[in-house]
Amino acid sequence: MKQIYKFLILFLALIIISCNNTNKDKNRINKTNKQIDDYSAKIDSLIQTTSPRYFNGVILITQNGDIKYSKAYGYSNFENKIPITLKDNFRIQSNSKQITAVLTLKEVDNGKLNLKSPISKYLPEIKQTWADTVTIHQLLNNTSGITSIDEPLLFDAGTEFYYSNVGYGLLGRIIEKVTGKEYIDLANNLFKKLEMHNSYCYELGKANNGLINGYRGTNNEFILVDINTIVNSEEGWKDFIPAGGIISNAYDLNIWDKNLHNGKLINPQTYKLMTSFNHTTDFFNVFGKEKVGYGYGVCISNEPLTNIGHGGKGIGFGSFKFFVPEKDLDVIVLENVYNEDSNIFFHFEREIREIVLNSNLVE
Template identity: 30%
Template sequence: MRKVFFLVAFFLVTGPVLGQSSKAGLFIDSFVTKNNFNGTILLAKKNKAWYKKSFGSANFQQQVPNTTDTRYKIASITKAFTAVLVLQLYEQGKIDLNKTISTYLPDYKGEAANKVTVVQLLNMTSGIHNMDADLSLESALKQGMPQYQLPHTSDEMLTRYGSGKLENEPGKVWDYNNADYIILGKIIERITSKTFEEHLQANILQPLLMTNSGIAYQQKMIPRLADTYFYREDIKAMVNDLPAYMENWYASGAMYSTVDDILKFANALFEKKLLKQATLDLMFTSGLSEYGYGVWVYKDYDIHHKNYTIIKRPGSIMGAQAMLFHVLEEGSTIIILSNTATASLDEFAAKIATRIVE
């Protein structure tokens, strides 16, 4: 009798997950085939991964397969880490979110020095000239990308690309600008007297045992890091990413990680182990263009005619594509890391969500 009860209880608990796994797995396999997706996908609920699978190659030339331990460049998911570090300093009383840049960087020369606040950097409403405004694939192929293809220290990135003129009144217009997070990185360094990487390691990566995550550098050989590729429409071929100094993306996009490490970060964030609830409420306030602090926040997101709150943090640098997608009320997390730009991860994650949320 006890054995029968156990089996019934087991299927009551695992049945929905098994059903979700089958439904999601069939869809993922189909999407991967249609879009030539390369990368790793992890699905979790209530902090536990219940689906993890890799596809394609980490290195096309040597035909090295992606695995669940493959490290990927996570691009702008880095901004979520930067936002958390800033908010931790806010909780410690070391940063006033409503103070201006010059409060923490008195030698900052940009027009924004006494006009743009830390909050406006966090929520991308600084109004500072967008450092990537004139950047396109066409211009990069003809003229290169001086922001990223020439060696620059983080101080040089701040001076050259994070100190432009104000083009909009601070707080009034949303504009996705990597410069805002470069400034935040330098504020973190000035307050803590540590490099951004040292502070990141000490306050997030080491406490969470994220041993497969860090900052990528052009000169650093990182074991198991996937090479990145993108599709050239003009020549109808998959090609190597353009050469770049990954460290130039700095606090806005220079990190690498694995799906397991990103899950550790997501779990700690949503379990209030990195920030208090009141601070999370600030981070997850949906502002202009539905952007919070380092993440997008979609209120009343419809899945099967029910409204949910979605916390989303995508990343994209050429072939490096990444997605952290969390359904707040369900506790469901979708993590997609890719080394090719062959599929829309926004579309991919949204469609997966409809198959794992009942």
């Protein structure tokens, strides 16, 4: 009996010790988790500030396929006070260029386009002398110097950086010429293949599903933007679509980034060309004060480690996203308020980028 009694005492003691160790392990894990997330509270606090302007939009951060942060803050419709959601569709504006760049590079991979060939090879109808010198490569990395179809180049092609929506409109025409298909159909079919069910090219006069209102914000007053007062013609809009006319949402853009940066859209060597650069620019103040490289429809910053992204703004909307390949980290910020003061337009996007790139997400 004494031996049984001693055994029971020993058994109970072991259970108590085991429970204590389990609790310590749980506390250690909880403590570690709290240490890892050193960014959520900072972002939450940031987007609630009202100076120098209000934040109104959505934020999605993922890493290794897991959602690390998601937030919808503000309204999709100010008049009726409808809360904004992560499923809402936005105009992504110049983030459309990245999609056009991929559609172009897919035809390079298919052997239908040569990056070193001049525009005139594919668009002989353009009679400007610069059509014989400006290459596909220079259209993609915004070193063409094209300001208008009817104007001379701003500089010798390839020597400087100039952000050209017209250049990306020409890429749209070239894609159509070599494929025999409409740019809109090519882009929409790619979205369908990737299961980006909320992404499409905006077409005038047609139903544009899920697109929320865009506003112009001045002195924290929000004025509804009517695209019909901005677009001059259907032909002009068609040329603008490859530069800034695509609709998407945070979840779909996350799908896009994961496919693009993990080798699912273009060949590895082509991707390397896309994310390389010969020129730097301070045009994109969303990346802060530093100059960044410009590849094919993407900006490349190497501080504090390589991050690849782009910004877009206009027609009542703003977009910004960047991907950190080394950490499989994706950050997407979409807003439906356009502030005309360019110095503060990307205020929140810059701050969010700084928070993320100085967080444990990149350690």
